[in-house]
Amino acid sequence: MATTLKILIPAFVMLLVGKGNCQYSPQDIEIVQSQTGAIVQRKPEWNVTINKNCHCTILNASLVCPGFQTVEPIDPSVLYIQGDGCLLNGGQAITQAISFSYAWDDSYPFKIDPGFTVACS
Template sequence: MAYLKIFSLILLFGLVFKGSDAYCSIAQNIIVKQSRTGNWAHGMPEWKVTITNQCSCPQSQVELKCDGFQTYKYADQSILNFFGNVCLLKNGQPIFPSETVEFLYAWDPPYPFQPISSKGIC
């Protein structure tokens, strides 16, 4: 019985001190928002994409779904790189807790960027 109590205590402390953010869910912690800037490029509306890491751990190798993405205005390659159907943010460098990454593109309709993977650094 004492072993069960000790095991339960170790498990509880492991969960509390390791933190639930050690394994942040990309779907819940990498937030993608878009808004129109009011500018136009080649007759297409310009969109501002804001990506925020809401995990308490830095996230590296953040990838977005980009299949079928088109634009008349390309983002700075230090922010967004295309590899087939995947976009890599910041060349795979960490996005720190509460950090925001932004880029612009021009197309209509807006592209539904979705985070698909990242690596937590805790």
């Protein structure tokens, strides 16, 4: 019994410490936009990069994007527009920055939908 406790207690402590490293919030995802200088159908092109600023894997991430418009096609596996939401990376794991471009008169004020899932490694 004492041997079992000597093994289980350190394992439990390691789980708690590891869990502390996986704290996250929607602010851990940063959206950076800039003009590319290109013009598409008489509209400026914007590049969007979504950076993940935590050591976790993010799943089912989406942007709140009601009324978002573009004259430039966007690969739906990168950004899938559905109603007022825009699903990132097809809902698959985001392990690094994601980028896409769109063309419209002004930059769109994308916001992270806080309903994403996080997996810790």
